[in-house]
Amino acid sequence: MNGGSVEIAQPSRPDKESETARPTRLPRPRLLLALITAIAVLGGMAGLGTLTWFDHQATLSEWNANLRLSARLVESHARAAHSAAHANLGMVVGRVASRPLAALKDSRKDREWLDSVLAELPYAIAIAIHDERGDPILAADRLGLFVANAAHRDHFALPLAQPGRTVMSAVVTGRGDQGRVVIFSRAIQDESGRTRGVAEIAIKTDYFIDFYRDMQPEPGSIFLVSRLDGGMVARYPMPDATFTRFDTAKAPFTQFAKGPSGVYRSTSVVDGVERLVAYRNLPDLEMVVTSGMPTEVVFREWSVRTRRNVLLFVAAMALLLTLAAITGESLRHEARLLATGERRTRELTTALAEKDVLFQEVHHRVKNNLQVISSLLTMQSLHVTDEKVKATLKDALDRIHSMGLVHQTLYERNLASNVDLGTYFGKLAEALAGSYSTTPGGVTVEVEVEGTLDLERAVPLGMLANEVLSNALKHAFSDGRRGTIWVTLVREAGEWHFTVRDNGVGMPDKPGRGIGIGLIRALSRQLGGRSHIFVDEGTVVSVTFPA
Numbered sequence: 001m002n003g004g005s006v007e008i009a010q011p012s013r014p015d016k017e018s019e020t021a022r023p024t025r026l027p028r029p030r031l032l033l034a035l036i037t038a039i040a041v042l043g044g045m046a047g048l049g050t051l052t053w054f055d056h057q058a059t060l061s062e063w064n065a066n067l068r069l070s071a072r073l074v075e076s077h078a079r080a081a082h083s084a085a086h087a088n089l090g091m092v093v094g095r096v097a098s099r100p101l102a103a104l105k106d107s108r109k110d111r112e113w114l115d116s117v118l119a120e121l122p123y124a125i126a127i128a129i130h131d132e133r134g135d136p137i138l139a140a141d142r143l144g145l146f147v148a149n150a151a152h153r154d155h156f157a158l159p160l161a162q163p164g165r166t167v168m169s170a171v172v173t174g175r176g177d178q179g180r181v182v183i184f185s186r187a188i189q190d191e192s193g194r195t196r197g198v199a200e201i202a203i204k205t206d207y208f209i210d211f212y213r214d215m216q217p218e219p220g221s222i223f224l225v226s227r228l229d230g231g232m233v234a235r236y237p238m239p240d241a242t243f244t245r246f247d248t249a250k251a252p253f254t255q256f257a258k259g260p261s262g263v264y265r266s267t268s269v270v271d272g273v274e275r276l277v278a279y280r281n282l283p284d285l286e287m288v289v290t291s292g293m294p295t296e297v298v299f300r301e302w303s304v305r306t307r308r309n310v311l312l313f314v315a316a317m318a319l320l321l322t323l324a325a326i327t328g329e330s331l332r333h334e335a336r337l338l339a340t341g342e343r344r345t346r347e348l349t350t351a352l353a354e355k356d357v358l359f360q361e362v363h364h365r366v367k368n369n370l371q372v373i374s375s376l377l378t379m380q381s382l383h384v385t386d387e388k389v390k391a392t393l394k395d396a397l398d399r400i401h402s403m404g405l406v407h408q409t410l411y412e413r414n415l416a417s418n419v420d421l422g423t424y425f426g427k428l429a430e431a432l433a434g435s436y437s438t439t440p441g442g443v444t445v446e447v448e449v450e451g452t453l454d455l456e457r458a459v460p461l462g463m464l465a466n467e468v469l470s471n472a473l474k475h476a477f478s479d480g481r482r483g484t485i486w487v488t489l490v491r492e493a494g495e496w497h498f499t500v501r502d503n504g505v506g507m508p509d510k511p512g513r514g515i516g517i518g519l520i521r522a523l524s525r526q527l528g529g530r531s532h533i534f535v536d537e538g539t540v541v542s543v544t545f546p547a
Contacts, residue, residue, distance in 0.1 A: 029331050029334075030328055030331050033324060033327055033328055033331065034324075034328075037320065037321065037324040040320055041317055041320070041321075044313060044316065044317060044320075045313075048309060048310070048313050051309065052306050052309065055302055055305060055306070056299070056302055059298065059299060059301070059302040060276075060298070063276055063293060063298045064263045064276075064278065066293075067263060067276060067277070067278035067291050067292070067293060068261070068263065068278045070215075070223075070278065070291035071261070071278040071279060071280045071289055071290060071291040072280065073215070073291075074212075074223050074224075074225065074280075074289040074290070074291055075280050075282060075289045077208070077211050078208075078225050078233075078282070078285070078287065078289055079282075079285070081168075081184075081203070081207060081208075082166060082168060082184070082285055084121070085166055085168075085184035085201050085203070086166035086184070086186070088117060088121060088127075088201060089166055089184060089185070089186040089199050089200075089201060090186070091117065092114070092117070092127065092129065092186075092199040093186060093187075093188050093189075093199055095110075095113070096110070096129060096138075096188060096199075097188055097189060097190055097191075097196070098190060098191065101129065101131050101137045101188070101196055101197050102131075102137070104129065104137050104138040105137055105138060107138065110138055111138060111140065114127050114138065114139070114140035115140045117140070118140040121201065121203070122207070123203045123204045123206060123207035124201055124202065124203045125141075125143065125145065125181060125202050125203065125204060126139060126140060126141035126142075126143065126145045126146060126200075126201070126202040127139065127140045127141070127199075127200070127201050127202075128140075128141055128145075128146035128199070128200045128202075129188070129197060129198070129199050129200075130146070130150050130156060130197050130198050130199075130200070131196065131197040132160075132195060132196055132197050133149075133151060134149045134150045134151030134152075134153075134156050135149055136148070136149070136150070137197065145181070145202055146200065146202075150198070150200075153169075154169050154170065154231070155167070155169040155172070155183040155184075155185045155198075155200055156185065156198050156200075158185065159185045159186050159187045159198050160187055160195060160198065162187075163187040163189055163193075163195055164186075164187070164189075165186070166184055166185070166186045167184070167185055167186070167286070168182060168183075168184055168227070168233060168285065168286075168287065169182060169183040169184075169185070169227075169231070169233075170182075170226075170227055170231025170232055170233060170244060170245065171205060171231075171232055171233060171234065171244055172202075173241055179204060179205070179206070180204070180205045180238070180241075181202045181203060181204055181205065182202070182203055182205055182207075182208075182233055182234065183200050183201070183202045184200065184201045184202075184203070185198050185199065185200040185201075186198065186199050205233075205234045205238070207234075208223075208225060208233075208234035208236070209234065209236055209238065212236035213236065217236075218293060218294075218297050219294075219297070220273055220275070220293070220294035220296070220297060221236075221291075221292065221293050221294070221297075222235065222236060222237070222268070222275065222277075222290070222291070222292040223235070223236045223289075223290070223291055223292075224236075224288075224289065224290040224291075224292075225287060225288075225289050226246060226287065226288050226289075226290075227286055227287055227288075228248075228281075228283070228286045228287065228288060229248065229286075230245045230246040230247065230248045230253065231244065231245050231246075232244055232245060232246065233287065235270070239270050239271070243270060246269070247269075250269070251266050251269060252264075252266065252268075252269070252277065252279070252290070253288075255277075255279065256279055256281060256288050259281075260280070260281050261278070261279060261280045261281065262278070262279060263276065263277065263278045263279075264276075264277055264279075265277070265295065268292075273294055274294065274295045274296075275292040275293060275294050275295060276292065276293050276294075276295055276298050277290050277291070277292035277293075278290065278291050278292070373400055374397055374400050374401060377393055377396055377397050377400070378397065380393065381393040381394070381397075398432065398435070398466050398470055401431060401466070418452040418453065418454055418455070419452060419453050419454075419455060419458035420452055421449050421450065421451050421452060421453055421458075421489060422447075422449050422450055422451075424458070424462065425447050425449040425465065425487060425489065426447055426449075428462065428465060428466060428469070429445045429447050429469065429487060432445075432466070432469050432470055432473055433445050433473065435473075436470075436473040436474060442482045443473065443476075443477055443482065443483055443484070443485060444483075444484045444485070445469070445473075445484075445485045445487065446484060446485070446486050446487065447487045447488075448486070448487070448488045448489075448490075449487065449488065449489040450489070450490070450491075451489070451491055451496075453496075457527055457545075460523045460526045460527055461498070461523075461527060463519075463523055464498070464519075464520060464523040464524065464527075464543065465487070465498070465500070467516055467519050467520055467523070468500040468520060468541045469485065469487065469500060471516050471539075472485050472500060472502045472504065472539065473485070475504070475505075476502040476503075476504025476505060476506075476538060476539060477502075477504045477505070478504075478505065479505060481504070481505075483502060483503045483504050483538075484502070484503055485500065485501070485502045486499070486500070486501045486502070487499075487500050488501075491547055494546065494547050495544055495545065495546060495547055496529075496544065496545050496546070496547055497542070497543075497544050498542070498543045498544075498545075499540065499541070499542045499543075500540070500541045501536075501538065501539075501540045501541075502538040502539055503537055503538040504538045504539065505538075506535045506537075506538055506539055507533065507535055507539045517533065520533070520541065520543075524543050524545065527543070527545040528545050528546055529543055529544050529545025529546065530543070530544055530545075531543045532544075
């Protein structure tokens with residue numbers, strides 16, 4: 001070998017002084033305990049307050065979204081009623097607009113037609129036609145809702161001011177057993193655009209109430225449909241018959257004026273219950289719809305969670321204070337033990353230092369003794385002419401050198417019994433590469449080893465490594481080629497995996513009769529492991545043993 005080279009990969013070793021650095025003793029531990037306890041209590045209170053506030057906001061946000069959705073459902077239902085009434089009133093207006101209204105009074109055919117239209121409308125109880133003076137002309141009205149002049153009624157005056165539109169009235173008290181009704185009306189215009197009368201459809205407010213009841217609302221929930229002028233169309237639950245109109249200068253209409261939609265919190269002017277209310281303005285229908293929930297219901301689960309969290313906090317703080325009191329009492333006992341512990345620590349430190357010195361001296365003497373043996377064998381080899389004997393003596397010297405390196409590593413690294421494997425294998429590879437440097441060609445030895453191992457197993461592992469690496473350096477590149485030998489030792493899944501691989505000529509089919517392979521297997525068994533030798537683009541020796 002013309003100048004072999006060794007590359008060593010090993011982890012950095014922490015500074016020994018940092019390993020043995022003594023922890024700093026904190027002054028006045030009881031004062032620190034009191035400070036920590038106070039910080040824990042205040043921090044817990046702050047954390048509880050923050051958690052409660054965020055939970056409150058999350059609850060409010062969730063209910064805002066639910067009530068907004070509910071208000072959209074109320075809007076959709078109101079628009080459906082308006083659309084159905086607009087379509088049916090459109091049929092009525094289309095049928096009579098071009099005919100004299102007075103001629104309809106005695107028309108049995110038209111009356112029957114109105115009866116058929118009424119029968120097709122759920123919740124509808126009457127359809128009527130009034131002339132421009134408000135006098136009734138024709139009606140499908142068995143209960144007599146539209147028998148009187150309607151000139152002063154909202155359901156007659158409002159559509160006259162908005163021709164072409166269908167207008168929804170405020171709630172109207174019906175006659176007999178028909179309860180409360182809402183009237184949809186639309187102006188009747190001829191082809192010239194002259195208003196000739198008004199057509200009306202009356203439906204029961206049950207149309208709204210039944211829908212709201214089917215939504216299975218929480219107790220205290222409200223749903224409201226109101227005109228923008230304050231006239232109440234429908235409310236669930238319905239107030240008494242005396243309440244039919246809101247004051248638009250007061251709540252809730254002052255809230256409705258703030259935007260097209262929103263959510264507010266206020267006390268109801270109808271029943272005095274505080275609620276969270278979502279509203280939607282419908283300017284095209286001149287209406288506003290709302291959906292409300294009592295704040296008691298909105299924050300009911302939040303209140304339960306808050307009470308539970310407060311109880312847990314109080315229990316935790318009580319436990320903390322109890323532990324703090326116990327800890328404070330134990331600190332007094334700890335102070336008494338501390339002086340004794342420090343004294344014993346100093347004694348043990350002194351004894352450990354003396355032990356380390358003794359171990360270092362032992363390793364140094366063992367290394368020197370092995371060097372003496374090595375020197376004797378070297379002198380003996382000078383008087384031997386038989387090449388086989390010389391080779392045998394050289395193998396013995398290498399093995400002795402591998403054992404000596406273990407003790408040298410322990411001595412130089414100031415270790416008592418654990419061998420730094422990275423340092424050891426690096427030196428071993430370097431020594432063997434230099435020993436066989438007379439072989440023609442160039443061989444690189446790459447070492448990737450990490451970890452430490454106790455002395456009892458480091459010696460047989462070192463001898464095993466010496467044997468395998470020596471064989472590779474002697475035989476793998478005997479034809480003068482260049483190549484590389486890889487030495488790796490890793491720890492995985494509770495086992496050490498030691499491998500020496502080369503890219504040389506490979507192992508012959510019939511290995512020689514030397515003790516090399518037998519020694520490898522014997523050393524593997526001594527380590528409590530198993531060995532495996534095979535050819536893979538060169539010779540591979542793999543040894544696995546317990547960590």
